Structure formats: structure tokens, C-alpha cells
Amino acid sequence: MARILGVEIPGNKPLISALPVIYGIGRSRAKLICEQAELNPQMRAKDLTNQQINRIIQVIEENGFVVEGDLRREIQQNIKRLQSIRCYRGIRHIRGLPVRGQRTSTNARTRKGPRKTIGVVRRKEAKKGKV
Structure with a gap:
């Protein structure tokens, strides 16, 4: 298995399918x-x-592709910036709601998490049947 930019590339896959294992590189960039x-x-x-691996690394660096840890850090910093300036998108991130304008009355379960069922609270007598 080849190691490119600190990531183990699966050796049994073609190069076009193996390079997208690196975070920040998709099929078109590969x-x-x-x-x-x-x-x-x-x-x-x-x-x-080794020469070919070095050439791949060189191409990634020459094109200025931000990959792996740097890209993750950049994305996190962008989200923190949005949260700190308290803009609409930042507030949506803070509250764990969809950020890009999706509906929330139904769906949005990925961001909101599992449903919280709200039941009726009864008095103790009502439970025993003494209403």
C-alpha cells in the first residue's frame, strides 16, 4: 500500500479510485x-x-490543493468564524439545524437527531383509574 500525504492508499484499486481516499480529492481531481x-x-x-508517488505529491502541492488535516482545519475555522459573528448560518450551526435553507417542520432528522416524543403528563390518580 502506497502512502501519500500521510494516508494509506488502497493498493488493489486503480489510481483513479484510490486517490479519492485522500480527504479533499475527488474523482475529477484524481x-x-x-x-x-x-x-x-x-x-x-x-x-x-517511489518516483511516481513523489510526482503525485508534487502535482498536489503545485496546484495548491488543500487536503487532509489542513482542509479539515480550514472548514472548522470557517464554521467557528460564522458562529462567533453570530450570523444566521452560524446560529444554525450552533443550534444543530440545517444551514442551507432546508425545511425543518418535517424531515431534517440528520441534523436534529432522533425524534423526542412528547407525551401527556397525568396526575397520579388518573393513572390508577380514579378520575
């Missing part, structure tokens, strides 16, 4: 990287030489 590094996208990742 294709672009293969073209610029002059590598066959269908080549297995386990067949990469």
Missing part, C-alpha cells in the same frame, strides 16, 4: 492529478514506484 503526473488512471496503486 483524474487531473493522473494527467498532470503522466500516470495511467487505471494503474493499480500497489504498482506505483
